[in-house]
Amino acid sequence: MKPVGLAPTHGTARDIPGIPATCRDQAWERSRLEWRVGDPGDPATLVENFLARHGLPVGDLSGPSLAGLAHEVCGAALFVSAAGGAAMIGGCPGAPSPAPAVPDVVVVVYEHTANLRLQEPSAGHLGRTVGAWRLGPWRPSWSPSRHAEAVESVREAIARGDVYQVNMVGHAAAGYGGDPLPALRRLMRLPGARYAGILQGDGWAIGCASPETLLEVRGGHAVTRPIKGTTPATEAGRAELLSSPKERAEHIMIVDLQRNDLSHVAQTGTVRVPELFAVRRWADLWQAESEVTALLRPGTGLAELLRAICPGGSVTGAPKLAALREIAALEPVGRGVSMGALGWIGPDGIDLGLTIRTVAADGQDLHIWAGGGITIDSDPAAEVAEAAAKAAPVRAALHGLL
Known part of the structure; x- marks a missing residue:
């Protein structure tokens, strides 16, 4: 049943993360594909075929950019949930999403329209527009003690040799009244939100404030920028991040994993790490980021x-499939819109953000997720505190406190 309170919305693409500035006010939705875990077909193949049918050059991304040439469409928004990404590689999808109104894969194709005044959204504004904005108390999917127990379980799995590192993520939901879109737009204004944007559908919306590049492709050149390692955005926090053997080891392990991922599609000998462990700010946190590239x-x-x-x-x-099995066994609810991908695919390339610092709105609740990477040296209490620190600016923005 479609959730109450969120109306179907079809309109311009101005809020899509990664959309070119020239398309923001002229791109109008032309066609849409939605897929959920359990639906027939391979989601990665369905996405490629759908975009190809609409004239986007996604069959071979190794060649030069086609920017400046005439195209049938201006581009497309792509969203892939964490479960959708796991399905693409045959991994464990995890527990069911607490926001099932949101599909696991969404592709929205846009075309340029000369005069948008001739077209109107099919159902007006998204959300409960009666009454002032109000957000209820947050209901966590697990307690701090249960989160700490999951961290300890991962440490035991690492000691057995089952995995090297696992990311543990918690979830919380809060009921709301009024229109959620202004709250999601406040989220977009968080400092460091490289992939700030909103994607909407029938009965749902996604708000993103992610700083992390999952995948960028231009002219056959692919880039991913993994983020791992977090401390408070103070001088002491910066010094702590730069000097921590645990944070650096955790980070290097994921950089190696991303190097391996890109090597599967790279020309031999072209995988590079031009930037390693750069410290950058998101909201009130320092985070360590690297850049991995390939042809x-x-x-x-x-x-x-x-x-x-x-x-x-x-x-x-790491290893990824083994980590997904641990995640499925330990996390009580699914990751929903978080830990997936959201961004733009156009004739000139791809720009997808990783959906950390990301919120889902359905007809009843707002949903948020936060977590961190667990290694053999992780302290359970510190990991619980880190997840809370990552969620705090998101909660504040949704409440209108920033």
Whole structure:
């Protein structure tokens, strides 16, 4: 049954993360594909074929950019949930999503329209527009003690040799009244939100404030920028991040995983790490970020590329399939819209953010997720505190406190 309170919305693409500035006010929805875990078909192949049918050059991404040429459409928004990314590689999808109104894969194709005044959204504004905005208390999916127990379980799995690192994620939901879109737009204004944007559908909306690049492709050159390692955005926090053997080891492990992921679609010998452990700010936190690059092998299409990079290594762990099994066994609810991908695919390339710092709105609740990478040296209490620190700016923005 469609959730109450969120009306179907079809309109411009101005809020899509990664959309070119020239398309923001002229791109109008033309066609949409939605897929859920359990639906027939391979989601990566379905995405590539759908975009190809609409004239986007996604069959071979190794060649030069086609920017400046005439195209049938201006581009497309792509969303892949954590479970959708796991399905692309045959991994464990995890527990059911607490926001089942949101599909696991969404592709929205846009075309340029000369005069948008001639077209109107099919059902007006999204959300409960009666009454002032109000957000109820947060209901966590697990307690701090249960979170700490999951961290300890991962440490035991690492000691057994089952995995090297696993990302543990918690969830919380809060009921709301009024229109959620202004709250999601406040989220977009968080400092460091490189992939700030909103994607909407029938009965749902996604708000993103992610700083992390999952995948960027231009002219056959692929880039991923994993983030791992978090401390408070103070001088002491910066010094702590730079000097911590645990944070650096956790980070390097994921960089190696991302190097391996890109190697599956790269020309031999072209995988590089031009930047390692750079400290950057998101909201009130320092985070460590690296850049991994490669030249794509001739004939690499979008489906093969998505299967190589999804779900993101920084939010799964290493080895990836083994980490997904641990996640499925330990996390009480699904990751929903978080820890997936959201961004833009156009004739000139791809720009997808990893959906950390991301919120789902359905007809009843707002949903948020936060977590961190667990290694053998992780302290359970510190990991619980880190997840809370990542969620705090998101909660504040949703409440209107920022």
